[in-house]
Amino acid sequence: MANLEVKDLAKSYNGKTKVLKDISFSVKNGDLVSILGPSGCGKTTTLRIIAGLIPATDGQVLVDGEDVGKVPVYKRNFGMVFQSYALFPHMTVFNNVAFGLKMKKMSKSDIQKRVDQILKITGLSKLASRYPKELSGGQQQRVSLARALVVNPQLLLMDEPLSNLDAKLRIKMRSEIRELQQKLKMTVLFVTHDQRECFAISDKVLIMKDGKIDQYDTPENIFHHPSSEYVARFIGYDNFINVDEIINDRQIKSKDLVFLTDENNIQAKVLTIRPENILINSEENPSNNLIDGTITSLEYLGQSFKYKVSTSLGYFTVEESRKSMRSSGDKVQLYLPSKHLHPLSR
Template structure:
């Protein structure tokens, strides 16, 4: 039996269904990301697991225990909030020690465990500071230490890195993953940032409009998105209209043979920009724009099949300039065939 089991979880407000029958199983020690745009129901799901939002229907079972019977204060979950939600009137040590105090841990033990938790997040020297006087990254660590020190059975992270600048975010991502691996804590991360989800998690749950679009390891979800929504949400993608005839797929005059047979008719083709190369033959187009991005070049090409974005590595190869006529080519395995009616 899985560690956390969510069964047909639903949350309805007056007129809107925020979460629409989500079912999910999470194993002990797993790092899961709930990924989706704002309003997709990811935060509501997290709030229901934490117990701050009432469940309309469905069940949440943690370690064999139905959480409906457990008040939020007794669930023993570690939470890190988007705003960090540090107690502004308490020092860092008092913040981190609060949960232990609630658990009636004696003074000596408490001090020891607070010190250990601060050590873990690298803030040992700041125990007596007040949160107001700390940077965003430091506050974030305090929030993490406060959640970890109570030795939670489940760690819930609600957009924990979204208030940090890019460089700090990368740094914290590494640390977060590191700490999670060391403690072996089952972790659920809520985020709208696909790169964050991919960098951190064992599995990604892509949510849209209150329902699950896809569940899977980051690589698989990126490589084989199950829908147009997932394809466009997980990284940048080109979606082109095409046709299918048995095992063969065509876009304008270009033709590929994809392994499996399928129903004939109009389809959509999704291709990642970095999988497209400039060649002698292929889909014709004119370069409208090219932008230097350090390790790569970004191209916007007006092709026969509509606008296409191409990312080319910045190696020694010669690349076309603005206004050049080019041919775009890609391999059959680099493209994903999606039904046309599921387009968003």
């Protein structure tokens, strides 16, 4: 497997508006990096340029330091898995997986050995003589993965590979992919628009917005330190407080309320906090970061309750695990602990 480096990539289709701008990032050998972003932000375009399926308008793709811009797609030793598994319907599982090796004119006995090995790794040995239509969605997805892996790719590119699976199977397959990736020490670029999915399996996450990178970091850092309101909203921060005045680097004012933060807020435009980090009627008797409000609606989430609370700063969403449910109309006091209140500068 290899290191991937993408430098200043730009793309416009038919010379029109730019769908990719200044895309630069690198993926370390053996890492799984997810590209996360809403529909139309340019995820597939980025992946297709790296694969060599479409040309970039500008920029470079380097594999182990070498520019692959002029290397045609069939000579780039990359594995690809797409949303539609694109299996050959008239070929058995074995032949689907063997296809890439036959194209490389590998000997029959070597093909047999290599395919057997990959079918074993992907748990498909018993299904080798079946046809795609005789397989479940998850099994087809695995064949598609096996076919990508069989050529021993330097880099594995996956474009929403799990989107055709139901929720339960998706979760199972994503851990299988992660396990396999770690076992084989693969370098993987994985496109998804599912936040939980990418946080669960990635070494790093690249968040895209309108053809640009908004944040590229580890899941932990993104989760605790989103770089913008866009990223924060995308990963489940529901509450935003406008900064009207910066009092000092740990204190801001919104309307007539003062909030303390643990992080430096000197450039803050908004503060944000996750629904599960807000406390209702806290028994700690805090003296700051409090807002009075009224519960206006509630939702049962199984493990917890979700409340919408109306306050002088607008609505807050609060998630609370508690045996008994609060009621609509209840007067409550919200406590926003300073350690969970993150300043955002954009």
